[in-house]
Amino acid sequence: MTTITSAKNTSQPPRWLGQRFRSLGESLTPGQLAATGRQMLLPLIGILVFVGFWHLAAPQVDTSLGSFPGPAQVLEQSGQLWQEHVNQRERADKFIAMQEERNARILADNPEAEVRIRDYPGAPTFPDQILTSLVTVLAGFIVATAIAVPLGIVVGLNRHFQAAVNPLIQVFKPVSPLAWLPLVTMVVSATYVSDDPMFEKSFLTSMITVTLCSLWPTLINTSVGVAAVNPDLLNVSRVLRLSFWTHVRKVVLPSSVPMIFTGLRVSLGIAWMVLIAAEMLAQSPGLGKFVWDEFQNGSSQSLSRIMVAVLAIGFIGFVLDRVMLLIQRRVAWNE
Amino acid sequence: MSKTHLELTGVEMAFDTPKGPFVALDNINLKIQKGEFVSLIGHSGCGKSTVLNIVAGLLQATKGGCVLDGHEVNSPGPERAVVFQNHALMPWLTVYENVELAVQQVFRKSMGKQERRDWIHHNLELVNMAHAADKRPGEVSGGMAQRVGIARALAMKPSVLLMDEPFGALDALTRAHLQDSLMEIQQELNNTVIMITHDVDEAVLLSDRIIMMTNGPEATVGEDLYIDLPRPRNRVTLADNPEYVRYRQEVLRFLYEKQRKLEHISPRRSGKPEASEGEQPKARAARA
DSSP: OHHHHHHHHHHSSOOHHHHHHHHHHSOOOHHHHHHHHHHHHHHHHHHHHHHHHHHHHGGGOEETTEEOOOHHHHHHHHHHHHHHHHHHHHHHHHHHHHHHHHHHHHHHHOTTOOOOOOOOOOOOOHHHHHHHHHHHHHHHHHHHHHHHHHHHHHHHHOHHHHHHHHHHHHHHTTOOHHHHHHHHHHHHHHHOOOSSOSSOHHHHHHHHHHHHHHHHHHHHHHHHHHHTSOHHHHHHHHHTTOOHHHHIIIIIHHHHHHHHHHHHHHHHHHHHHHHHHHHHHHTOSSHHHHHHHHHHHOOTTHHHHHHHHHHHHHHHHHHHHHHHHHHHHHHOTTO | OOOEEEEEEEEEEEEEETTEEEEEEEEEEEEEETTOEEEEEOOTTSSHHHHHHHHHTSSOOSEEEEEETTEEOOSOOGGGOEEOTTOOOOTTSOHHHHHHHHHHHHHTTTSOHHHHHHHHHHHHHHTTOGGGTTSOGGGSOHHHHHHHHHHHHHHTOOSSEEEESTTTTSOHHHHHHHHHHHHHHHHHHOOOEEEEESOHHHHHHHOSEEEEEOOSSSBOEEEEEEOOOOSSOOHHHHTTOHHHHHHHHHHHHIIIIITOOOOOOOTTOOOOSSOOOOSSOHHHHHHO
16 A cells, blocks of 8 residues: 555646646736745756765766766756757768769669668667667556456455465565566567567567566556445446446446556656666666666766766656646545 | 245355454345335344345345245346446446446347337336436436436336335435335335335334344344335324324334444544435536
């Protein structure tokens, strides 16, 4: 049940962004203005104090790669990373243009000729890695949801089934992704054999690891939500003689949607954390690999670049949770 | 008297507890005619709700049984619609959709789409809730939600309407209002109704007959009182009616003299969990 309370807490605080900007546009009474000001001011002060502390403390920490990066270096590196991305894109566009030009020339000379179309061979940039990570985490999360919600419903509906499955859930829930990873890697290598693979093996490995670690909160919350349907509503369902499927569709599922969503938000948070670890260890493309590569690279800028990644990971995690909250507000009847 | 519509014969209900079986009901015999409005009254814990649940089919009697129109009752069904104490509406469905769920299920085959829609609206109008058809139960007051609960039950065209303390969670004014509505509806539809109550005035005002139950365990039918007051009944004029007063006293005497119940007042005893609400919709009240 700790998972549930923790998610409830995060849903409370700042209504952030949306509301604030909307309210700024409208004419406000002095009181409201003061309230809005206070609401914005305190988080701002918090951030400023943190950045100030960071700025002062960072140079004190010496590492073999120079002193720990302060906010200025990190800002500089994030600009740098973006610049690299832009440059890479330009080169890629040029490469594609040249390739097309050359192919057109070959075809003009000889319409029968076979032309080759190659992808740009450059290394993925920081934004590319972010995109890869997002795709992987969403794939893993969707698979986890597709398993956890139906299974949770069955567990919640049937006391005997629950008694049978509960020990398994309790044992597998706390397993770290790092423990699963070698097993998943070996199994994927052994079983996913194809000449023209639809997915990269590394993608599958990290996705499955994410799935294995993130399905538990959804599973547990779904089963608790299903088991806790108001008994009066169950009696209504019995009086109406609803069939099993109608009962699940019209009574059980809607009734447990709020709980399911609480679970989904916790799951998505875990999925994102697990993914970074999995990518680092499995050397599969994504933010985790970016961090690991920078670490191995060991240049004077590495630590700043890793810090950029840390902040990006945190911010993306935050945005993912907000998105889930928005979906929850639209779907759940009690919001 | 017409022939028996609903009959309970030798009903016994025993619950298994760690200390051995607990006999809540013992040898309950009851015959109810078509169109009768019957109230079950008794102290809390006397098994009134258990009787109702047995008729509803939500509980199985351990001995004896219940026969409705010549068929034995052994599972719940819409012909024995139940109005629950706390409305039991699906909070995620609108008022209309809540009634629709029932109508869809019961008349899927026998009614066309338009016919069903008309029937839902008809029932909402019957309880004066048509104006709130698109509201969620959380957006209307407790009294209004209970009206919808009644509309949903009526929409199943039940041959017996079972009401489990339908107005117990409402404040006195709202309750009076809903009792009047129920009497009007009853005048029009002439349903067979079994209502559980612990309110003596409510029982005398609404019923054709009051079944008084003895205290549990092993509760059974204590007295059976026919209320022979002309309808339509008016609560204001009835207040001075000597007949009404006599009926009322008879029930009171049964409850507080013959079946006097000494309850230990301890902090563990809790009141009604649900707070009662007026007829004002919650949302509007909150804004004011």
